[in-house]
Amino acid sequence: MKKVAIIVSGGNGSRMQTEIPKQFLEINGKPILLHTLEKFFLADADIELFLVLNVDHQAQWNKIAKKFKVTIPYTLVNGGRTRYHSVKNALKLIPKKSIVAVHDGVRPLVSTALILRGFEQANNHQAIVTAIPAKDSIRRLHDGISAALPREEIFLVQTPQLFDSSVLLKAYQQAYRNEFSDDAAVVERSGIPIHILLGETQNIKITYPEDILFAENILMLK
Numbered sequence: 001m002k003k004v005a006i007i008v009s010g011g012n013g014s015r016m017q018t019e020i021p022k023q024f025l026e027i028n029g030k031p032i033l034l035h036t037l038e039k040f041f042l043a044d045a046d047i048e049l050f051l052v053l054n055v056d057h058q059a060q061w062n063k064i065a066k067k068f069k070v071t072i073p074y075t076l077v078n079g080g081r082t083r084y085h086s087v088k089n090a091l092k093l094i095p096k097k098s099i100v101a102v103h104d105g106v107r108p109l110v111s112t113a114l115i116l117r118g119f120e121q122a123n124n125h126q127a128i129v130t131a132i133p134a135k136d137s138i139r140r141l142h143d144g145i146s147a148a149l150p151r152e153e154i155f156l157v158q159t160p161q162l163f164d165s166s167v168l169l170k171a172y173q174q175a176y177r178n179e180f181s182d183d184a185a186v187v188e189r190s191g192i193p194i195h196i197l198l199g200e201t202q203n204i205k206i207t208y209p210e211d212i213l214f215a216e217n218i219l220m221l222k
Contacts, residue, residue, distance in 0.1 A: 002098040003047045003119055005040045005160070006090045009033050009105025010054045010079035021057050022206055023105045024064060027215045031064055032206055035108035035219075040101075041072045043112035044119070048098075049074035050090045051105070084180045088172050099123075100168050101160040102183045106206040109218055115160060118197055122162040125195040129184040131155035132199045157182060158199040167192055 009023040023033040033051075040047050051074045053061055058076060075093060079086040087102060094100060099122045103110065114130065122128055134154040139146045161183045163171075168183070171190040180186050184194050202218050204211055 001165075002095045003044060003101070004050065004094050004098045004165070005047050005101040005103060006050045006052060006077075006087060006094070007033075007036060007040070007074075007103050007105045008052045008079075008083060008086050008090075009036075010052060010057075010083070010086050021054075021060070024057075024060060025206075025212065027108065027212060028219050030068065032108050032215075033061070033105045034064070034068055034070065036103065036105050036110070037070070037072050037074065039108065039110055039112060040103070040115060043115040047101075048095070050077050050093060051075070052077045052079050052086045052090050054079040082176065082180075083182070084172075084176050084186065087183060091169055091172055094165060096165060096169075098165040099162060100165050101162045103160040104205055107159055107203055108206065109200075109202045109204060109215055110158075110160065111200060111203070114197075114200055114203065118160050118162045121195070121197055122164070126164045126167045127184065127187045127192045128162040128195045128197050129182075130158040130160055130197045130199040130203070132158065132201060132203075155196060157184070158203050158205075162197075163187060 024031050027035060040049060053076060055078050077090045080089055099119055101118060118128060134151050134156055138149040138151050138154050140149050167187060171187040174189060188194050206215060
């Protein structure tokens with residue numbers, strides 16, 4: 001089936017303590033979002049790419065793409081008020097029979113090997129979430145009372161998350177709910193079980209200033 005990647009990049013720089021949207025910050029001389037786009041293109045040039053951006057950020061991105069002479073083919077999609085609505089906008093444009101990967105634009109350290117492994121496993125599973133086992137002890141706080149959770153049962157979710165397009169399209173016919181924090185939550189709500197693909201510890205989401213330093217060091221080692 002056709003391979004598709006929806007790269008969601010609607011964040012801002014609030015927690016990064018910068019006025020520049022974090023996806024446009026540079027790591028080793030290149031914007032974070034461009035690193036991410038390149039990873040998917042390098043993994044498989046036949047992956048059809050959809051880049052979801054806030055309308056207010058698109059002009060800035062177009063200037064960046066021109067400056068860095070971006071030749072990677074992609075379709076620009078208007079972001080929505082939440083991640084759910086952003087992905088739903090992109091789903092209106094994807095091929096009907098495809099495997100769809102949804103990835104955070106600010107996860108530039110994802111490896112091409114992980115991307116390819118995800119698409120390969122998507123041939124056998126309708127819904128996949130990339131995740132890594134929790135390393136630390138975990139506690140749940142509810143009504144002011146904390147309780148230990150079994151660490152061996154806890155996984156920390158990453159992206160890409162991969163789905164059969166028919167499953168994803170059907171799931172996104174549901175009305176928006178506050179607990180729809182990612183695509184796996186939307187699909188799970190529709191009754192489809194989620195398979196876990198073992199992720200990578202370096203596949204972090206760039207959120208805080210110290211994440212930039214971590215990413216720079218990782219990229220310099222490659």
